């Protein structure tokens with residue numbers, strides 16, 4: 001490996017890996033060469049690739065991709081934690097999703113990953129009181145990716161939203177690090193409360209397909225919510241619940257948190273140029 005590439009791989013291992021994987025795809029699948037160059041290989045940093053790729057998808061006739069890209073670039077320049085979280089998400093998806101072969105695949109193709117990255121930028125806009133632009137992003141993400149996630153929701157890192165279709169994340173939802181959410185999940189309100197009215201999902205939780213978690217309830221650390229469950233009460237840590245209404249069916253543990261392990265390597269900062 002040339003010296004500059006080696007140095008770069010140490011600084012940003014996720015991006016370095018993605019570029020290698022992209023080069024492999026260009027060799028293996030020449031039909032996708034232009035696409036892979038435009039989305040990955042033409043960019044020097046993950047931030048630029050993400051901004052380009054998501055802006056191409058989220059732009060509209062009235063708000064063209066070039067303007068959306070400026071917003072992403074501004075966010076990434078001001079809030080490096082947003083793309084540190086993206087790197088942790090890529091690592092988590094690669095570790096947890098048996099259908100995910102490379103770190104490149106979620107970046108290019110997985111709408112759950114893309115939706116979370118757009119929500120993070122929307123959250124940055126929301127906190128900066130640019131509410132309408134944040135809501136514009138939310139509505140485009142909902143139309144395109146089937147994930148309706150309010151920009152005010154607080155989402156940690158190492159997040160996997162698998163398959164993504166039909167996911168709703170309400171305004172006052174909190175999702176801590178290392179959480180996996182399958183398709184059809186609602187983290188919603190009951191319609192009876194105002195203010196804090198959506199779930200808090202603690203670290204390491206898995207929420208199965210179609211589960212509905214409603215109200216200001218807490219899903220304890222490393223717990224599992226079985227597919228199709230309806231949860232309206234707190235779930236203790238390290239517990240599996242299932243059914244309608246959800247009942248405790250077992251215990252879990254907190255043995256792995258792959259994205260946190262990777263985070264330590266991502267703390268290195270420096271010159272990202274290649």
Ligand SMILES: CC(C)(COP(=O)(O)OP(=O)(O)OC[C@H]1O[C@@H](n2cnc3c(N)ncnc32)[C@H](O)[C@@H]1OP(=O)(O)O)[C@@H](O)C(=O)NCCC(=O)NCCS
Pocket residue numbers: 163182207208209210224225226227228229240241242243249250251
């Ligand atoms: C809950 C889950 C994590 C399994 O947990 P587990 O602790 O291994 O539980 P088990 O499989 O041993 O099942 C324990 C009991 O709960 C029941 N159970 C499991 N999942 C259930 C569900 N979704 N709804 C209702 N009951 C369920 C089982 O039938 C079993 O009942 P029994 O003791 O009367 O036989 C798993 O069933 C689940 O829902 N995973 C989500 C998968 C998903 O969303 N897949 C979509 C992929 S696209």
